[in-house]
Structures are given as structure tokens and as C-alpha cells.
Amino acid sequence: MSKRIRGVWCATLTPLDDKGRIDGTRFVSHVERLFAAGIDGVAPFGTTGEGQSFSLVERQAGLEALLEGGIDAQRIAPGTGCAAIQETIVLTRNAVERGCAGALVLPPFFFKGVDDEGVYASYARLVDDVADKRLQLYLYHIPQVTGVPIGHTVIERLLRAYPETIAGVKDSSGDLVHSLALLKRFPELHIFVGYEPHLPAALAAGGAGAICGLANLYPQALRRLHDARSDGQRDVELERIDALLKLLVPHSLMPAMKAILARLVGDPGWLAVREPLLPLTDWARGTLIKGLTSSGLPAPELAGALS
Amino acid sequence: MSKRIRGVWCATLTPLDDKGRIDGTRFVSHVERLFAAGIDGVAPFGTTGEGQSFSLVERQAGLEALLEGGIDAQRIAPGTGCAAIQETIVLTRNAVERGCAGALVLPPFFFKGVDDEGVYASYARLVDDVADKRLQLYLYHIPQVTGVPIGHTVIERLLRAYPETIAGVKDSSGDLVHSLALLKRFPELHIFVGYEPHLPAALAAGGAGAICGLANLYPQALRRLHDARSDGQRDVELERIDALLKLLVPHSLMPAMKAILARLVGDPGWLAVREPLLPLTDWARGTLIKGLTSSGLPAPELAGALS
Numbered sequence: 001m002s003k004r005i006r007g008v009w010c011a012t013l014t015p016l017d018d019k020g021r022i023d024g025t026r027f028v029s030h031v032e033r034l035f036a037a038g039i040d041g042v043a044p045f046g047t048t049g050e051g052q053s054f055s056l057v058e059r060q061a062g063l064e065a066l067l068e069g070g071i072d073a074q075r076i077a078p079g080t081g082c083a084a085i086q087e088t089i090v091l092t093r094n095a096v097e098r099g100c101a102g103a104l105v106l107p108p109f110f111f112k113g114v115d116d117e118g119v120y121a122s123y124a125r126l127v128d129d130v131a132d133k134r135l136q137l138y139l140y141h142i143p144q145v146t147g148v149p150i151g152h153t154v155i156e157r158l159l160r161a162y163p164e165t166i167a168g169v170k171d172s173s174g175d176l177v178h179s180l181a182l183l184k185r186f187p188e189l190h191i192f193v194g195y196e197p198h199l200p201a202a203l204a205a206g207g208a209g210a211i212c213g214l215a216n217l218y219p220q221a222l223r224r225l226h227d228a229r230s231d232g233q234r235d236v237e238l239e240r241i242d243a244l245l246k247l248l249v250p251h252s253l254m255p256a257m258k259a260i261l262a263r264l265v266g267d268p269g270w271l272a273v274r275e276p277l278l279p280l281t282d283w284a285r286g287t288l289i290k291g292l293t294s295s296g297l298p299a300p301e302l303a304g305a306l307s
Numbered sequence: 308m309s310k311r312i313r314g315v316w317c318a319t320l321t322p323l324d325d326k327g328r329i330d331g332t333r334f335v336s337h338v339e340r341l342f343a344a345g346i347d348g349v350a351p352f353g354t355t356g357e358g359q360s361f362s363l364v365e366r367q368a369g370l371e372a373l374l375e376g377g378i379d380a381q382r383i384a385p386g387t388g389c390a391a392i393q394e395t396i397v398l399t400r401n402a403v404e405r406g407c408a409g410a411l412v413l414p415p416f417f418f419k420g421v422d423d424e425g426v427y428a429s430y431a432r433l434v435d436d437v438a439d440k441r442l443q444l445y446l447y448h449i450p451q452v453t454g455v456p457i458g459h460t461v462i463e464r465l466l467r468a469y470p471e472t473i474a475g476v477k478d479s480s481g482d483l484v485h486s487l488a489l490l491k492r493f494p495e496l497h498i499f500v501g502y503e504p505h506l507p508a509a510l511a512a513g514g515a516g517a518i519c520g521l522a523n524l525y526p527q528a529l530r531r532l533h534d535a536r537s538d539g540q541r542d543v544e545l546e547r548i549d550a551l552l553k554l555l556v557p558h559s560l561m562p563a564m565k566a567i568l569a570r571l572v573g574d575p576g577w578l579a580v581r582e583p584l585l586p587l588t589d590w591a592r593g594t595l596i597k598g599l600t601s602s603g604l605p606a607p608e609l610a611g612a613l614s
Contacts, residue, residue: 047417052390052391052415052417052418053390053391053392053415053417053418054391054393055363055389055391055393055394055397056362056363056391056394057393058391058393082362082390083359083360083389083390084359084360084361084362084363084365085360085581085582085583086361086362086364086365087362087363090362107583108359108360108582108583109417110354110359110360110416110452111359111360111452111583111584112451112452114583114584115559117585118582118583118584118585119583121582121583121585122582122583125582144419145417145418145419147454148583252422274392275392275415275425275428275429275432276392276414276415276418276421276425276426276428276429276455277418277421277425278424278425278428
């Protein structure tokens, strides 16, 4: 069985080649840069990684590219949830067999208003069918996108039925009150926040860390935020992150993050996204980059962020 | 190229065997019964058919079972939309190659708040990559579930770019005003309503028909509603349908429809649904069936509905 993950994990952006396919080489380089900058692990094919926009075959091949590129499977926890539970089973089983540290799993998300029984039954089916003691399952709660929350009752029942397998929750609700309630009620679980500014408060309450998107851009800043020993250090990082989030707000999030990354690493190939997302217009990108360089995030700091 | 579809199409429920897999034999019998009762065609793997709950492989095999069972491909328009556009392409191409009358395609539905450009780009990618003049594409608008509406601007641009391919819209918004606006603005398209009571008004305004779920249960009633020549005939059918809809409201829709169908055809196998849906509890099912037999829908009428 894998050790449960903790620390600063990056909800990895997915690079595409000039034909719009996942670019394995860029993917490996990106993860290597993140690790060199102090990131503990990567979670490809989450929401930030446009996971649902890639086919089952593409997601398997993308993971394979990372592993073949020499990325340690114990530092990978891929998103393996799909609308169809049979495909979730295939991807999750594959992640386990390839030695991944865990799997981040959305509930089936097409139908809205699914009740707790149905969410429980879906996860139970997954664990029963994968039937592998190595599986470490992280429940992926992002109700503002899925329309399907993972309630306390579901978690409690799952923990009772599969105490060794249910490892944690990625709470991407962006609601700190919700994260703290999870921490209080389920101290045995590894709870991760998705919204970067909540990391200090979650850690203070016993949280396991963050699985977050901004780590693609500012891995060192997230590392420092995680490791900060004083309120002063913490506040410096929180201010920078806050400034960045404010700049991102007017834009489509994934294309905007890719635009920043393209600029940071000097590789316009990073601009590409998969439909239904589209790259930012030149105008929007110009505004974003200009805001970035003229904000509290000076260009040299930016350029050095990934070094 | 297929002739554009019209009339009363059934958004087919998907039967499962006792291992929870799609049951090809039950599927074929069901469609044969529907055709014998006067239904013009079937649209498997839409929302009613729990389409998103089945894997790409299962959806292909399900269609194959219908074709091998002797169902005329020109009376099938499967739902082929997926969260990932590459999978939509695979399923749509398959439907075209197997001679289906059309394909009903959701926009990619994981991300919310996708703008018109992104929805357009997704459909354009689909048509460009399938690259087959035989494709007849029916845009599947069900924003209350997908969170991604298909706006007039998108339809207009698609029609301009692909006038031979964009065949119609299945409007499952349940909003008659929306359906009528589509009919007014796009008279060249075949517009179908999903909400049964709207069929007469839509037909009167030039609509092509309905692609609807209640046709699984009351195919003859839907046929009569479609063919009604007088207000009186129409009102009789509308009243029955209204009574049925009222009975369904308190329940999870697909499990409730399957419970009624199981009763009508005397086959409890129809009760099975795929996670995240669950069969109705015995209590709920009892209430539903009791309501049905004691309402304006007397048992003999029920029993005869599929004969």
C-alpha cells in the first residue's frame, strides 16, 4: 500500500502539441521543473488539467508518458473519475497497477441532484470492482462544477466500509468552513484544500496540504507558504497569491494559467487548450501579462519562479 | 445522407442484465414493442437512457446489439456526446458508419460557464474530424443538466459553416418559449421538444416532433398526441400525460420510469439502473404504482399501452 500523500501537490496543467494532442515531452519537463522547485507531487487530469476533456485512452497515455519519462509513480495521484463509473474503474485500476500514490476521484457528475445513496453506491462499486488493497482513494469534492457534493454521510459510510482505502479528500469547494468541518469530523483522513489562500488555516487545523493549480506557476511560493514559520513570512506569500488570483478572476481560468506559464517558461506551446476551452485572445493575454508584470509580482520574481 | 428525422421518437431507457450490464436482448424487444406501438424511431443513450453512465465501449456495444437484433439503423439516432470531444468523435463516427439516421450530441459538459466560442469550437471540431457527409447532427440542448446552453449564435454559426450537417435541435430545456424561438429563428432545422406536453404547440409552430422519455411507457399515447386532429383528442392525451408527470415528480425520474415499465411489461429486470442512480425503494415504487392505478390512468389502459 502507498503511504498517504501530504504537502504541496500540483494540480498539473496538461500541455498539448501543435496537433492538440497531449505532449508527453513537455509534460515530463514541466513535472521535473515542479519537483526541482520543491513540489511534493503532481495530480494530473484534475479540473485544472482539463482531465474530463481527454479521452480514457489519452488519460492513460498521458500517465504513461510521465512514468516513461522517469517521474516517480509515488509522486503522482492522477484524477481518474469519469461520468461513467466503468471508465472510472478502468482508469483507477490502471493507476493502482502502475504504482501511483493514489487516485483522485470525482463522483459521477452528469446527473444533478444525485442523493447520498447514489454517490456512496458509485464509490462502493469502484472500490469493490478495483478490488486492490493498494488503492488509496482521495474523494474529489468540487460541487460548483460537478453539481454533486460528497456529503459527510457518504464519507462516513465509505470509511466504515473501506477504512484502508479511503485515504482523503481534495476539497475544491473553495469553502474554508467546509474544509475545517471535514478536518474536525474525519481526523483520520488526509484533507487537501484546492484554494491556495486556505492552506495555512487548513494546515493549522491538521490538514494534509494543498492540491492546487497555482503551483504550476509559482511552485516556490506555494512551498514557502506551506513551510512558513512566522505570520510575517506567511503574509508575504499570501499577498502575492492574492494579487495573482485577482488578476486571474476576469479570465477563463485554465487558459489564463497556461498563458502565464507560457510566458514564464518562454514556450508559447503552453497556450494550447482542448475544446470546449479556447486560448485567451491576444488582447486578454496582453492585459493579463501586463497586469502581472506591473503588480506586486515583478518580472524577475516571475522569471525565477520556476528556476 | 440520411433523411432528416421527424415524428415521435423515444429517448429509450436502457435495460440491464442481472450483472448490471446492458442487456441487448431486452433492448431489442423494447424497441420492437415501441415500433409496433407506432413510435417512429429511438434515441438511445440520451439522458433518459443514462447515456453518460455507460462507457464508450458499452455505448458502442449497445448500439451494435440493436442493429444485430434487426432494428433499422435509419430509425436510430443515438446520443453520442461525451465530456471529452475525442470520445464524442469516436461514437459519432461509429454511428455514421453504422448507418444511423443521426447523432444527438451534447456539448462538452464538465466545465461550466463555457462561452459560445467554446461550444462552437467543440461542434466544429466534431464535424471537421468526423468529416463524413452522411453525418446528420442534432444539437442536444439540456442546460439544466449540462450547465452549458447551446445559444442562438452558436447554432447560427454552425449552420453557416455546415449547412448540410446541422440537422436539428433536441430542446430538452422544458421551456416552450425557447423551443418556439428556435423554430422562428431556424425554420430550416428540425426542432424536437423533450417535454411531452409541449408537442402540440411545437408541431403547430412547425416543429419536427418529440424525442421524449414517456414514449417508453405510453408509446400509443404519444402517437395519438402527435396525430390528434381535434382539440378534444389532444386534451384527452394531454390530461393523461399530465397525470403521469405529476406522479413522477416526487421520484428520481429514470428509476421511476423503469419501475413503471417493469410493471407494464411484467419484467422486474427493468428495475435495474446504473450508479449513480439507484432503483426506487420498495416503498417509493409501491406509492408510484398505486398512484398510477388509482389515477386517471386505469390499469387496463396501462397494461394495454404497450400492446
